Amino acid sequence: MxxxxxxxxxxxxxxxxxxxxxxxxxxxxxxxxxxxxxxxxxxxxxxxxxxxxxxxxTKEDLVLVDQNGPLVAERIAATPAGQPLPRRIGGALVDSARALTASDDRFLLARLRLMISTPALRARHLDNHYALQRAIVAGLGIEATDPDAAFQAEAAASACLAAMHTALVRWANDDGRTDLPDLIAKALAATFGDETIR
Missing domain, CATH: 1.10.10.60 (Homeodomain-like)
Structure with a gap:
C-alpha cells in the first residue's frame, strides 16, 4: 500500500x-x-x-529542467558494450530526440529558443551539458578507477553533445520544420563519419 x-x-x-x-x-x-x-x-x-x-x-530551472539525462543514460546502457563510443552515444541521443519530439516538439522548440536567446539560460545550459555528459559516462558503465577509459568516454560524450547542439540550433532556426533526430544523425555523421549510428 x-x-x-x-x-x-x-x-x-x-x-x-x-x-x-x-x-x-x-x-x-x-x-x-x-x-x-x-x-x-x-x-x-x-x-x-x-x-x-x-x-x-531557480528561475532558470523553469526552462532548463528536463528528464533527458536519465533517458539518454538508459538507452546507452541498453547498447552492446563492444560498439564504438560515438555509435553508442550518438544512437542514444538520436533515439532520445525521437522520443522527446514525438511527445511535444513545439514545447521543446519553445524551450530551446529561450535557451538560445536568453544570456542567463545560455550560461546555465552549459551546466546541463556537463550533467548530461556525466549521465552518458555513467550509462556507459565506465569505472572511475580506469582514468584512460573515463577520459575517452568524456571526450566522446563531449563531441557527441557538441554535434547535437549544432543540430538543435539548426532545428530552432528552421522553426522545427526539419526532423530533429535526422539533424542530430547528420551532425554526428559530419563529426565522426557516416557509420556513427548505423
Missing part, C-alpha cells in the same frame, strides 16, 4: 511540475524571460510561489 501511495505521489509531483513548466515557458515566450517573474508563473499555474520553488529551485 505504501508503494502505491508513493507512486501516486510521484505522478502528482510530475504532473504539477509539468503544469508549472508549461505555464512558465508560455509566459516567457509571450512576455520575455526577464519580463516574467516567478510570482507570475505561480499565478498562471494556480500554485503558490513556494510550490514553484519546491519544484524549480
Amino acid at each position: 505504501g508503494e502505491r501511495h508513493s507512486t501516486l505521489r510521484e505522478q502528482r509531483r510530475a504532473e504539477t511540475q509539468r503544469v508549472i513548466q508549461a505555464h512558465a515557458v508560455r509566459l516567457f515566450v509571450e512576455r520575455g524571460y526577464d519580463g516574467t517573474t516567478v510570482n507570475d508563473v505561480a499565478e498562471a499555474a494556480g500554485v503558490s510561489p513556494m510550490t514553484v520553488y519546491r519544484h524549480f529551485p
Whole structure:
C-alpha cells in the first residue's frame, strides 16, 4: 500500500511540475524571460510561489529542467558494450530526440529558443551539458578507477553533445520544420563519419 501511495505521489509531483513548466515557458515566450517573474508563473499555474520553488529551485530551472539525462543514460546502457563510443552515444541521443519530439516538439522548440536567446539560460545550459555528459559516462558503465577509459568516454560524450547542439540550433532556426533526430544523425555523421549510428 505504501508503494502505491508513493507512486501516486510521484505522478502528482510530475504532473504539477509539468503544469508549472508549461505555464512558465508560455509566459516567457509571450512576455520575455526577464519580463516574467516567478510570482507570475505561480499565478498562471494556480500554485503558490513556494510550490514553484519546491519544484524549480531557480528561475532558470523553469526552462532548463528536463528528464533527458536519465533517458539518454538508459538507452546507452541498453547498447552492446563492444560498439564504438560515438555509435553508442550518438544512437542514444538520436533515439532520445525521437522520443522527446514525438511527445511535444513545439514545447521543446519553445524551450530551446529561450535557451538560445536568453544570456542567463545560455550560461546555465552549459551546466546541463556537463550533467548530461556525466549521465552518458555513467550509462556507459565506465569505472572511475580506469582514468584512460573515463577520459575517452568524456571526450566522446563531449563531441557527441557538441554535434547535437549544432543540430538543435539548426532545428530552432528552421522553426522545427526539419526532423530533429535526422539533424542530430547528420551532425554526428559530419563529426565522426557516416557509420556513427548505423
